[in-house]
Amino acid sequence: MPGLFRAPLRHLLSAWTEIRLAEPEVADLHLDPSLPTIYVLPRPALSDALLLENYTRQHQMPAAEGRLSVDQVSVARCVALPARRLRRWPGRPAVVAPFTELIAANENVQIVPVSVFWGRAPGKEFGFWHLLAADNWQLTGRLRRALSVMVNGRDVEIQFGAPLQLADILDDREPELTNRKVARLLRVHFRRVRTRVLGPDLSHRSTLIEGVVSSPEVRHTISELQSTPNERSHGKLPRLQRRARRYGNEIASNMTYPVLRFMASALRRLWNRLYDGVDVTGLERVKQLAGDSTLVYVPCHRSHIDYLLLSYVLFRDGLMPPHIAAGRNLDMPVVGPVLRRGGAFFLRRSFRDNRLYGAVFNEYLHRLLAGGYSMEYFIEGGRSRSGRMLPPRPGMLSMTLRSFLRTQQQHARSVVFVPIYIGYERILENASYQRELGGGRKHRETPLGLLKVLGRLREEYGRVSVNIGEPLNIASFLDAQQPQWRQENDQRPDWLKDAVFELGQSLCQRINAVAALNPVNLVGLALLATPHRALEYGMLKGQLDLLCSLISPTPSRPGPTLPEGNADAWIDQVVTLGMIDRREQSLGEIITADASQAALLGWYRNNVLHLFALPALVAFSFRSYDTRSIDELTNLLSPLWPMLARELAVPVGDDLRQQLIRIVEHLVAVELLTEQSGQYQPCNSLEARERLRLLGQMIQPSLERNTLLVDTLLASPSGSLSRDELCQRSRSLAERLALLSGRAAPEFFDLRLFESLVDSLIADGWVWEEEQQLVFGSDLQHAASNAMQLLDASLQRRLAAVTGPQEKA
Incomplete structure (x- = not known):
């Protein structure tokens, strides 16, 4: 197009359009400033070329307008792959990619593929939008392109591909063959980008449903239903086909x-x-x-x-x-x-x-x-109420x-x-979840x-x-x-x-x-580990810093994310959300949560409790014994950790001993434990002991619940309880334990948790089913004995007070 018209059109397009997304960032393209740059579009389109010219001007990129002279070769700075023609008319030359002259001259340039999307409609076989405006898999004519610019000018995306250096592709073949190779590589790239952005072509809904109903699989099912009629499937072929079509309409998007x-x-x-x-x-x-x-x-x-x-x-x-x-x-x-x-x-x-x-x-x-x-x-089926x-x-x-x-x-x-x-600092369903966990109807x-x-x-x-x-x-x-x-x-x-x-x-x-730690779940982890849901401000800050230090993302694999800011900002955020209260005292500020706030915090704590399960289990093991070696820890926790890991959906790990060594060494580094001659014990500082105790108490509810379920199973002869009986009985006992311990958390006695625990026992081989009854051996009694070693005398008495009446019954 002559420059007389091109400049006004470019200014008009700049005023009309708005680029909603352009990626990657210019810095992330890593363009070589020493090499000439040629931009390549997937097809000839003046609107795309003008848009690219505006964008490169605004973002200080190599120019996309005019021509580029490299020694004796002159090429446009922005070129397009020619549209493929199904039929070649007599006398019309074959369409070729525009790099032959550069290849013949053995010149090196960097080629940047650019995809422009005017709107992002998935392609359909029918419909007004297919005819009118939005980008899809069909090539567009001039009128349709003009309509697309008018309708979708405020919804434009630009996708830049990684620069391709021509010197890396040049070989001993003829320039025409190398030119085709470059074009083929670019077309593959453009096809991948379009698939990523637009998805595959969508069939019309009615066409898709008809294809489903007439498929061999559905027709085979209809044929079988005809030959074995019953009260649900009795009917003639047309009636079953209509029913299948009705199901398709009920299902299909x-x-x-x-x-x-x-x-x-x-x-x-x-x-x-x-x-x-x-x-x-x-x-x-x-x-x-x-x-x-x-x-x-x-x-x-x-x-x-x-x-x-x-x-x-x-x-x-x-x-x-x-x-x-x-x-x-x-x-x-x-x-x-x-x-x-x-x-x-x-x-x-x-x-x-x-x-x-x-x-x-x-x-x-x-x-x-x-x-x-x-x-x-x-894959969970429904929303998690716990x-x-x-x-x-x-x-x-x-x-x-x-x-x-x-x-x-x-x-x-x-x-x-x-x-x-997906992690939230606060969800819309707070109240309904608490009501349902407390026994309310959904x-x-x-x-x-x-x-x-x-x-x-x-x-x-x-x-x-x-x-x-x-x-x-x-x-x-x-x-x-x-x-x-x-x-x-x-x-x-x-x-x-x-x-x-x-x-x-x-x-x-x-x-x-890849769970996301945020201020709410961090505060919930720390505050709910206390018996009265209250902590001094300085102790809470220290505990939040300790929790974050226990998270060590692996560079080679995705891992948990930490919130921005510091402990002071996190506490302020949770106060703003109404999850905790500040209490000013003459000796220092105290952070508290009432019963309703604690019930809400429990939900957010459970989002990320799995990240700290094993460190908390290690800390809890020092609750009743002051000194332990790595071998003692390994022997004590080996039967318990797999069941907890499966319950919390975390990998058990190949080597528990190595995991324990890393955790214990970290606790020594943060001055919660000391080591002497291979023996580890809590530091003498009262503050350090309190912080270690708070860390361990995070896992206490899970340990109590697991121990309660296993004790309930062991209290009856092997093969005398079914899965449902065990879960229902354990849930009732857990509710009783929650009342005795003042634990205002309905999720503690959530029936689905006990069902998951039974699944874990079966998956790990502790329990198996025979004629729908649960059977166990001596190994389970050994694991229960190890669990009891972790609990101090007061916790053992509490569990005995709950399970005692059940055993007598």
């Missing part, structure tokens, strides 16, 4: 770009009003995977906000939001249609007895994964594994789980309930953390679990159940490994 864009704008305002900020860690590793792999996001589930928060973060940072598995209870008037258009697909809590529904849902899930769509679901990671449910994990085994026959894209920890979600939540938006809620854990590639996981899996054609192999269990455990551990 209807992701649409206008709703995604509306929700991104609305949620940005919501987070700005609700929270002081959203901190995201580790998203770079997701971006590296997104172009080549199908991603399955598996966050922990603490709040209804989780659904919206993760999609918002991904959309904001240049990734396609996932399809989200949501409970059918959220498919309510007004809210359900919006969530469905934002990517939610709905499932029933249980459909084990409905074969047709199960077949439709499995096929729908398989088509999403096989199509390369990213997905999100919560604040800790719940045991994983096998349903969605099993369906994902079966779908993966099915697609591997076609050499499909790799599937990678992305574990995510209220059904309604639009009216949502309006009540909106009325609390003016309150303080602090910050939110979204931490990305270490991704888990399904193929690599199966290689370690079942090396021969590639040679099997069975979609339900015998080893699937065990693999699903191990997969769930691994994902829970990876989520917990």
Whole structure:
């Protein structure tokens, strides 16, 4: 275009457009200032070129306008890969990439690929937005590009690729062949970026549902139901097909770009009003995977906000939001249609007895994964009322594994789980969680309930953390679990159940490994370790610093994150959120929490208790014995630690002795323990002893609960109690213990915790089931004896007071 028109158009575009996201930062591109720079666009588009020229001017980058002269070669500073033509007309030259002259002259330049997205609509086969404006997988004509600039000018993204030096590609081949190689590398890069940002092409919803209903798997299920009629499946073929289609409509999402864009704008305002900020860690590793792999996001589930928060973060940072598995209870008037258009697909809590529904849902899930769509679901099943990671449910994990085994026959894209920890300084559901843990009935979600939540938006809620854990590639996981899996054609192999269990455990551990420490959970850890929920201000500060010192992130692997600031700022933040109170005293300030505040703090403490479980267990072991060696600690804790580790979803570790050595040496370094001739004992300082005692008391509730359950089991003959009987009896005793000890924490006697403990005993081989009765041997009695050694006389008497009446009964 002549310069007479180009400059005014560039100024007009600069005034009209707003770049919402540009990454990476200019400094992170690491451009070589000694080399000439050529920018490459994926296709010819004047709007993209002008936008790039404006951006490079504003950010002091090498110019993208005009021509570049390198010795005797003159090329444009911004070029585009030519569009591929399916048919070559007579007399029209073949389209080639524009690097031949530079290659022939053996000149070195740095090539920077640039992708520009005007809006971010996932491609659809039909629809107004496909025809009109937003970027998708289809190439755009001039009219459509002009409409796209007009409609999406305030929602533009620029993605820069890593610079590619031409000298690194030059070889002895003909310049034309090398030119094609450069073009091929750039096209692969552009395709990966578009997949990451836009996701794969979306089929129209009705087309997808029809494909599910007519699939061989669903038709086979319908055929079987016809041949074995009963009260649920009796009916003719058309009736069963209509039912399958109805299930498909009930399940399937209807992701649409206008709703995604509306929700991104609305949620940005919501987070700005609700929270002081959203901190995201580790998203770079997701971006590296997104172009080549199908991603399955598996966050922990603490709040209804989780659904919206993760999609918002991904959309904001240049990734396609996932399809989200949501409970059918959220498919309510007004809210359900919006969530469905934002990517939610709905499932029933249980459909084990409905074969047709199960077949439709499995096929729908398989088509999403096989199509390369990213997905999100919560492996815990529901929100955690206790604040800790719940045991994983096998349903969605099993369906994902079966779908993966099915697609591997076609050499499909790799599937990678992305574990995510979401941590809050304050959640919206505080009151309802406490009511439910105390025995209250769970209220059904309604639009009216949502309006009540909106009325609390003016309150303080602090910050939110979204931490990305270490991704888990399904193929690599199966290689370690079942090396021969590639040679099997069975979609339900015998080893699937065990693999699903191990997969769930691994994902829970990876989520917990990247927990976010914040002022609320740190204060909760320290304050709730005291019998009366009160600490001197200076002691609390010292305890917060001690807890942070125990966290040592590993550079090679993602780990926990620490809050910004210092202990004084953290305490101020928790006071601002209304979680604790300050009491001015003549001898110094005291921090306290009343019963209701303590119940809330317990939920946040449980978010991160697992990070300190083993150090706390070591500190607790010095409660009744002043001197211990490493060998004594190892022998004492070896039977106890695996059960605690499984309960808290942390790895047991390969060498407990080495872990104990590191912890004890750290406690010596912070002057809580002293060492003499291989024997360790608490320091003589009263303050040091108190800090060690507070550290140990963090794990005391878990030890008491575990000991209570094991004592309840041992009080009856082996094989006389079922799982449900043991859990119910233990829960009643734990509630009694909570009343006797003044522990105002309903989560202490949460039934799901006892169910998880029984699962841990069975998984570790302490207990096994015979004819639905729990059977145990002498090893369990030995472990119980070790646990009792940790408890001092007062704690043993307290447990005896609780379990004594039960034993007599």
